Amino acid sequence: MDENLPRSLVSDLVALGHTASHVYDLGMGGAKDPIVWARAQIGTWTIITGDKDFATILAYPPPHAGIIVVAASGRFVYASNRGHDSLAIFAVEDTGTLSPVGWEPTQGKTPRFFAIEPSGALLYAANMDSDTIVVFRVDAGSGKLTPTGQVIKTGSPSSIVFR
Secondary structure, three states: OOOOOHHHHHHHHOOEEEEHHHOOOOOOOOOOOOHHHHHHHHHHOOOOOHHHHOOOOOOOOOOOOOEEEOOOOOOOOEEEOOOOEEEEEEEEOOOOOEEEEEEEEEOOEEEEEEEOOOOOOEEEEEHHHHEEEEEEEEEEOOOOOEEEEEEEEEOOOOOOOOO
């Protein structure tokens, strides 16, 4: 868990049966992103963060287990399910606890990467094994995703960068 998220999320994840640590508990409070990333790779950990810098695939390339993104509002968390070809959606409660909202099929195979565009209104899912990027509308109130019908055909997408 990166330092920009509350330590209480670690307790919530542990209570749900996951192994989780906060960077402060690892003695890495204040560490630069590349150091946190390198330590996560050694431990084959997934980083949960609200820091948009970690969403830059060019700076932090694969391998990784999947993608977890905290919406800029801090109200929702999204996670890719590669075997299920879907995106899981969680609400962040006032206490920091994650509550399941639901899941949305990515309408493709192997969601290698996904990103929420800077306004927060759209999410793009890169389906590597079906050669598509599928666009979803993000409901700001519920966090739910609705396909827009826009499907971008491209060879084996593995990252998305907004300029």
